[in-house]
Amino acid sequence: MHSDGRRTPTEIIALARAAGLDFINTSDHNTHSSHTAWAGAAAAGLLVLTGEEVTTRTGHVLAVGTDPGTFIDWRYRARDHRFARFARAVRQAGGLVVPAHPHAGCIGCAWKFGFGEADAVEVWNGPWTADDEMSLASWDATLSGATGERRLPALAHSDYHRDPDRIGGPQTVVLADDLSREAILAGLRAGRAYAAESSAVRVDFTAVTPRGAHAGIGETLAAPGPDTEVVVRLSVTGAEGCELRLVTDQGPALTVPAAASLEWRTTPARTAYVRAEVRHPSPTPPLPGPPAALTNPILLRP
Template identity: 40%
Template structure:
């Protein structure tokens, strides 16, 4: 059944150097974080993925912990790529394109992970265009830890390429994941994807199409639509109309700020009430904007949620 499913597609277990989570702990943490799926992305091994292939059964026989599927892996490769097959993709000096094509041939999704991380080999040395998606949000949006990724830099780089990508007909979706290594990290942030059903293929198709948004936690809810009369387009979709009404509905970010972004940058904003629930409306012409995306930040300016774009195409002329 179609729906919005929450997941964390960048998770490390004890199979990765520096990680402490057991596979069982990762599954339990996913359930507590309200996730429907996770993906293991071990450091040069697919061993964690094989463990996730074995669903745990509850007393009532349901293999889905808590009624969800956090024990279903979407990936089992290095942190930059994902595939549903047990295909190992290791870092080498060879050009990346051939290795990424191997992942795609296996049905996987190639993600540029933490492109602006401060540690050794943490910064991406390839252009985003080689990939299928960009991990704009890696771990906490900001913190004092030494390994904190520069998510603002990743967002800015992705945003600069979005206008050209939309105009060219191939834009790269943004995703957000925890990159969990330690207990208490998994599920923050999480990507919320619209999929036809809760299967690996359907979730990957939704991520690939950009029908997704990113939340800091399960407590944040967000919808974004553009409409013209009876025609309505959502995140990752296209609205063919010259004049559109863009509506963002938000819950869970008290006294935060909603901002609308186009190829012209931040174009409109509104402050949320203390209870964090509101609908913000903005009117736009397709001749002035090829897309609209939304950011939600808390009162301190820290990202709480962000969307992929809704595309606008003029029906005039």
């Protein structure tokens, strides 16, 4: 309602709670004027992170979870070489820098600044489209050479503006220690999160070694050696009829049609990372169907 939305904060709070959400990030275009309008959210049991969708001339970027009252300027483009300054301002205000819909086709929407200043990237924006498939593929291509702090987490957002947009479709599920701004942002920054089409979808994704070393989404499994067997397990609820897929640094590794769980074995020597996709049946084979869920990777290290 403070940029191009058509709902009041009270209405959005009610819709978010009905969608099963515990938190949202408010990100009006190029303004922070809505930050003071969310006083009723806590009483309704909803955590509201304040932010902004910084709509530059060569791409949109989300300032996620910034201090209330923070404004990030938008009046520049990639060739001006000014973005690093504003990315630092987002982090200084406690937030995350998240390029939005990086392959969108609308004028000025596609991301042209590179990902050197990003803390995460949006790979799923609203209803799944070819743009999202491109965003997912380009994000996956960054993972093979990524290590440590520079592994870029993937996020999903409903980008709710007005009907028929669906708030919470999709959503980012954060494996946080508690429901607080600090814990949510820490979980997002670490990639301890997965994307889901709704709150009905639940994903459990782990990797373990015979001696009990364990890692979950966004974590690194430290195995005793490069040839140590690693067992990867995926189980999903709320996505009946979907196929389960595992994707590694070498591409798709396993696909199981219409399943609720799978188990797969590998070693750190063969696999640098593994991530999971839960896909609906494809209406146009051999192209994949739209996802019900996508995870951030588990890294395997000897």
